[in-house]
Amino acid sequence: MMTSEEIALTSREELNGQLKALLRRAYESGIDVEGGFECRNGADHPDWDVIITEVEKNEQSE
Incomplete structure (x- = not known):
């Protein structure tokens, strides 16, 4: 199984795609x-605070 460190990301679009896939897997597994x-x-990388909120779907949602 590939870990997140093994996935080379070169754009915000690729980052968004990986986040979308992660959130879908978690949701489908019953995780809130x-x-x-x-x-x-750790010391070598910055720390982040991530806030996730559900938004209403619009007609353009996939």
């Missing part, structure tokens, strides 16, 4: 993905 998540990354 809405809320805040602290991403602590």
Whole structure:
């Protein structure tokens, strides 16, 4: 199984695609993905605070 460190991302679009896939897998597995998540990354990388909120679908949603 490939880990997130093994996936080379070269654009925001690729990042968005990977995030979308991760959130879909979590949702389909019954995980409540809405809320805040602290991403602590050790001394070599920045830490992030990620907030996920569900939005209303519009006619252009896939």
